[in-house]
Each structure stands twice: as structure tokens, then as C-alpha cells.
């Protein structure tokens with residue numbers, strides 16, 4: 001698991017426990033209701049994350065690219081995607097696979113050109129698909145011209161980044177960093193620059209200097225970046241590493257305060273060694289997101305078109321995350337990512353033993369704390385996390401897709417989860433993730449994000465149909481022979497087939513507009529009901545454990561009266577679609593998940 005998420009996971013689990021500690025013991029049932037019957041496009045959308053490096057290689061260099069994405073847009077259409085967000089495609093020395101941007105206004109040559117990007121927008125528009133870009137506001141590459149100018153103290157760029165002299169240690173005579181701050185990828189967050197004779201702050205890799213958000217010129221520059229891509233037709237932005245944007249203001253002597261020890265680890269290089277009270281989750285960061293929302297709304301007002309959306313990446317505690325939705329007077333991001341299925345439960349270490357109460361706590365954590373009138377969203381994984389099948393167990397792959405599509409609000413699928421792709425163990429020699437490479441061979445597995453970044457599996461041909469090159473930038477999971485689009489499309493039943501059925505189901509008025517009731521019936525069974533007056537009601541029952549259950553009364557906890565029949569089931573359920581069930585006395589095989597409809 002990725003290093004910087006580790007602390008966040010610890011913090012979140014703590015936060016989750018503190019706000020849900022009682023819920024576990026008492027009533028886990030909760031209802032949400034909605035009466036509105038008109039929604040904006042994004043509120044009922046199915047989002048999909050493409051990791052461009054691993055999606056489809058068109059030119060045979062073993063690396064995915066924009067023409068590759070264009071050639072596979074029909075797959076997105078086929079699985080019902082409304083909008084896709086792309087991990088960074090901008091010019092970059094690839095010290096963090098594009099999260100280190102050397103030119104925010106250009107495309108990385110190995111991915112294509114601005115012309116390819118315009119073609120992508122046009123091809124997506126033809127299919128009614130929206131393209132969302134990754135906006136990386138916290139840092140640039142050290143190869144960005146802004147940084148080079150800042151190193152030289154060129155006029156206007158002196159304070160573009162966070163610079164500091166550090167301090168001479170009186171006893172040793174050695175210069176030391178300004179504070180004890182740690183970067184997310186291990187080690188000090190301060191790096192000495194010989195040319196400028198100062199330290200600069202980098203909360204991620206050394207090659208990712210932090211932009212200085214206390215400088216209005218930086219704020220204006222980054223708004224220019226947003227406008228540039230809006231002008232090229234994007235439907236919005238996923239905003240990267242948001243909590244890091246602002247740091248605390250130094251004191252009157254120019255001193256940055258040390259952060260306190262967290263007590264979570266005794267590894268002093270590990271980011272989770274400190275509590276990041278001065279470098280993350282600052283109030284100014286929330287306001288910055290509100291400003292970006294204003295920019296997007298103004299853009300729509302001036303140029304028309306559909307609403308542009310913001311998706312916020314933050315693993316912070318929920319009270320901070322929820323602020324991104326906005327407040328009474330100001331709108332924020334439509335989609336502050338709900339990472340509860342990633343950080344909740346037992347953290348992203350291992351949720352294979354999570355029971356029904358654990359699942360319901362996760363669901364409840366978001367729905368009970370989301371401000372009224374906002375839209376929920378469900379993110380099961382991304383390029384920084386282990387894959388769903390590896391985190392929750394392969395028997396629960398379908399269950400997780402079923403939950404994601406059944407719960408109210410927006411779904412966000414990471415590429416390959418529709419196929420049930422799983423993690424591939426990557427050797428130290430094959431490791432590419434800078435977070436892992438910053439460690440050493442004995443601990444890299446603890447930090448690497450590579451296992452979830454392997455190339456997408458299109459077919460059972462060589463290299464899974466991803467590339468014609470003899471090798472690919474990360475190895476391909478050998479399970480591609482059966483886990484791939486082509487084979488799963490041809491099969492009678494597959495993760496992909498079920499995913500598509502879920503997408504269709506999700507388009508019913510009940511799932512789009514209906515109210516939601518959910519409960520842990522016992523240790524094994526999660527039950528969720530979606531209903532809307534005058535429409536068919538749906539019930540999801542999931543036995544999340546490896547033991548079978550019988551005579552389970554789901555009807556009482558869900559207030560579900562009347563008869564139900566099976567609409568969809570995972571193979572583990574061994575059930576016949578169309579057959580009637582008795583909600584007050586259900587029998588479920590290990591890991592069985594069913595979706596039922598009222599008759």
C-alpha cells in the first residue's frame with residue numbers, strides 16, 4: 001500500500017471509529033430519501049478512471065497513449081460510462097508517472113500531442129462521452145520552467161515555490177532543514193538547492209517541488225491552467241493531492257513549526273511518523289477549491305455547455321472531506337471522493353474478513369455525514385490502491401461492483417475493475433513506482449503501487465492485446481488469459497457481463513431517484529433497499545462471509561413487504577434469475593449476492 005495513504009488510513013480509521021463506534025453496537029439501519037426527479041448529468045453518471053500509461057498502446061512502444069484511448073472509447077460506451085477521468089497526460093519527466101508536470105499546457109510526447117488530445121475530445125463527443133483531466137495543483141516538476149526561474153530568482157518567480165534558508169546547527173556547524181516535515185514518499189520534505197542556496201519544500205518526491213499558494217501569481221497561474229483545458233473541451237477535473245496545497249504561515253521570525261509525532265510508527269522516514277497538522281488540511285485549501293468551482297461555473301455561464309465537475313482527491317478525515325462540498329453560501333466540488341471503501345474497514349491492508357457490520361459502517365459513514373442535498377459517490381479503487389479483488393477477496397469482486405452500482409449517487413470505476421483484474425506481485429527489479437523506489441528491496445512491497453497499475457487486459461492475445469511491443473512498461477498479469485474483455489464478453493457469465501447488467505439496472509428511476517435503507521442483518525448479511533413511489537423496489541442482499549446462512553429475515557429490517565424475485569446474482573449465489581424468494585426467510589451461499597425486485 002502506498003506510503004502516504006498509510007497515515008491517512010490510520011487517521012481515517014480512527015475518525016471512522018470515533019464517529020461510528022456506537023453505531024456498531026446499536027442500530028445500523030438508516031434511511032435517506034430524495035424527492036427530486038430531475039438531476040444534472042453528473043449526479044446519475046458512471047465515472048471511469050483511465051490510467052493512460054496502462055490502458056492501450058497504439059504505437060508499439062509498450063506504453064499506453066492517447067490514440068490507444070481513442071481506439072478503445074467504444075469499450076467505455078459499451079460498459080455504460082458517462083465520463084472518464086484520465087490520470088495526467090501532460091509533459092513530464094515521469095518521476096511520478098505524470099504527477100510531476102514540466103509543462104501544464106502540453107501533452108507528454110510518449111502519450112501524443114495536443115492534436116491527438118483534440119481528436120480524443122472529438123471522438124468522445126461523437127459518442128456522448130465526457131473527458132475529465134487530472135489537475136495537479138500542489139506541485140510541478142523541478143524541470144518546469146517556473147521552477148527553473150524560481151531557482152534563479154527571476155523577477156515574478158522568486159516566491160513561486162516554498163523556499164527557506166534552513167538553520168545552521170550551532171554545535172555541528174552543519175546546515176539543517178527548516179523543519180522536521182516529511183514527504184509522502186519517505187524522508188525529509190526539504191531539499192537543498194545548491195544554485196539558489198536555499199531549501200525548497202516538496203511534500204512528494206524531490207522532483208516534485210510544492211507550489212506556493214500564498215503567492216497570488218501562483219493562484220492566478222493555476223486558474224489559467226484550468227481555463228486552457230476548459231477551452232479544449234474538457235468536462236471537468238479530478239484534483240490531485242488537494243490537502244497539501246496550503247501549508248501553515250511561518251511565524252514572525254520566519255520559522256515553520258515542527259509537526260508532532262503521531263505515535264503510529266517508529267520509522268522516522270515514514271510520512272506517518274508525524275501528525276500533519278501544519279502541512280495538510282488547512283482551511284485555505286477548502287477555499288481554493290471553492291474558487292475553482294466558481295471558475296467552472298462562470299465558464300459555463302459565459303460559454304454554455306453542460307456543467308463542468310470537480311472531483312477532489314483527499315484521504316483526510318470526513319469532517320474535512322465534507323467541507324469540499326461547499327457551505328451555505330458557496331459551492332464546492334460536486335464529487336469529493338468517497339474513499340470509505342478504501343480506508344474504512346481494516347484500512348486498505350486487508351478487508352477480506354470484513355463482516356456485514358463493517359460494510360454497513362462504511363456505507364453509513366458517508367451517507368450519515370454528507371451535507372443535505374449533496375450527491376454521494378462510491379470509489380472502490382484507483383491507481384494508488386490495491387485492486388478490489390486483492391483487497392476484498394476475489395469472491396467479492398462482483399459483490400463490490402453490485403454495491404457500487406446499487407448505492408445512491410455517482411459510481412467511479414478504476415480501469416479493469418469491470419473485468420475483476422487483480423494485483424500482480426511486481427519484483428524489485430520490475431518496480432517502477434517512485435514511492436517504492438524511494439525505499440529499498442526489503443520494504444518496497446510495503447509501498448509499491450505498481451501491482452494495480454499493470455496494463456489493461458483486452459484479449460487473450462500476446463500482451464493481453466495491450467501492446468505489440470515485446471515488453472511492456474510494467475509486466476502483464478498472467479491471468480489475462482481468462483481475465484480480459486474479449487473472453488469475458490464471449491463467456492456465458494463473467495464479471496464484465498454482470499457489470500453491464502448492473503449498469504442497465506442503475507438506469508432505472510428507482511436506482512437513480514429512490515430512497516435508500518440499509519442494515520447489517522447479522523454478521524454475514526448486508527441488506528439494502530431502494531424504493532420510489534410508483535416504481536419497482538429493489539433489494540440487494542449480500543452474504544459477505546465464507547459461511548452459508550439460512551432463514552435470514554431481511555423483510556423486517558428493510559420494512560420490505562410483498563413478494564420479490566431474483567433480478568441478478570453473482571455466481572457464488574448459485575441462484576436462478578426470475579425465481580421468487582421469501583424475504584423473511586432467505587438462504588444464502590457463502591459470498592452470495594443477489595439483487596431482487598418487487599413483483
Ligand code: GLC
Pocket residue numbers: 096099100136204240241313383384
Ligand atoms: C495523488 C496521486 C498519486 C501521486 C500523488 C502526488 O495522490 O493519485 O498517484 O503520486 O498525488 O501527485
Ligand code: MG
Pocket residue numbers: 057058059060061062063064065110
Ligand atoms: Mg505507446
